[in-house]
Amino acid sequence: MLVLTRRVGEELVIGDSIRVVVIACSGKKVRLGVKAPRAVSVNRKEVAERLRQEGQERQEQEVPLTTAAKRTTKKR
Numbered sequence: 001m002l003v004l005t006r007r008v009g010e011e012l013v014i015g016d017s018i019r020v021v022v023i024a025c026s027g028k029k030v031r032l033g034v035k036a037p038r039a040v041s042v043n044r045k046e047v048a049e050r051l052r053q054e055g056q057e058r059q060e061q062e063v064p065l066t067t068a069a070k071r072t073t074k075k076r
Contacts, residue, residue: 021034
């Protein structure tokens with residue numbers, strides 16, 4: 001893990017297109033601003049984990065067409 005010290009107004013750059021700006025510091029809290037292309041998803045960790053979990057649940061609920069077709073076909 002890279003650990004950096006930044007002051008309010010200072011930035012760090014990730015790749016060519018993502019910038020993280022320190023907006024404010026107060027006690028144990030730090031406010032950050034993230035500038036990133038719309039194609040890049042930026043979420044808090046707990047939100048990203050919830051979205052990942054929901055995606056996995058959705059995939060598990062989907063039944064492939066070939067399996068569904070086999071279930072409806074009666075043997076004679």
